[in-house]
Amino acid sequence: MSGFGGVLPWARRTLVEKDKILTSEEFSAILGICQIVPGPNIMNLAVCVGSRFAGARGAFAAVLGLSIGPILLVLLLAVLYDHYSYLDSVKGILRGISAVGVGLIASTGLKMLRDEFQYPVMLLVVVITIVAASYFHLGLGWVVLIASPFALFLAWKKAHKV
Numbered sequence: 569m570s571g572f573g574g575v576l577p578w579a580r581r582t583l584v585e586k587d588k589i590l591t592s593e594e595f596s597a598i599l600g601i602c603q604i605v606p607g608p609n610i611m612n613l614a615v616c617v618g619s620r621f622a623g624a625r626g627a628f629a630a631v632l633g634l635s636i637g638p639i640l641l642v643l644l645l646a647v648l649y650d651h652y653s654y655l656d657s658v659k660g661i662l663r664g665i666s667a668v669g670v671g672l673i674a675s676t677g678l679k680m681l682r683d684e685f686q687y688p689v690m691l692l693v694v695v696i697t698i699v700a701a702s703y704f705h706l707g708l709g710w711v712v713l714i715a716s717p718f719a720l721f722l723a724w725k726k727a728h729k730v
Contacts, residue, residue, distance in 0.1 A: 575610045575634070577672040580679065583617065590617070592683050599680075610634065687726050693719040 576599075583590045590598070602612035611631055618630030652658050684690045693715055700711045 576613075577676040579610060579613060580676055589621075592680075596680055596683060687722075687729075690719075690722050690726065693722060 580595055584592050584595050598616050599609065599613060602609045602616060605612055611634065614630035614634045615627045618626035618628070620626070622629070649658070681691075681694065684694070696718060697711055697715045700706045700714050701708075706714070
């Protein structure tokens with residue numbers, strides 16, 4: 569419930585920093601896998617972490633634990649929004665919530681980027697991705713096709729270096 573609108577930063581904070589269930593590298597690796605399979609990244613992450621520690625039951629429990637509270641909260645908020653959406657204060661609150669969500673996601677990205685400073689050449693993948701997406705305005709598919717071979721090669725070299 570703490571991560572309404574942006575669960576990934578809270579998941580990383582809990583799994584890596586607070587409870588130390590996963591290392592930062594493990595979290596990044598699992599998240600990378602979760603981003604390429606269909607479905608919401610955070611649900612895929614819940615399935616991976618839950619199944620890692622308790623099998624199918626753990627995966628099921630992780631997904632239910634992650635989704636039941638927010639589903640009930642969204643239903644409640646939908647009813648309230650239906651009645652009060654015309655108020656300027658409600659519109660302002662929603663703008664503020666969206667800004668917080670953007671900040672949390674950016675913060676998590678920077679924390680994950682910090683891990684790559686241990687292997688600085690991997691930052692070239694970040695630069696290639698940013699240039700391809702923002703300067704050349706390429707779609708996600710093209711960015712992945714361009715950056716993936718280089719990223720896989722560098723990850724392979726990093727894995728064999730350790």
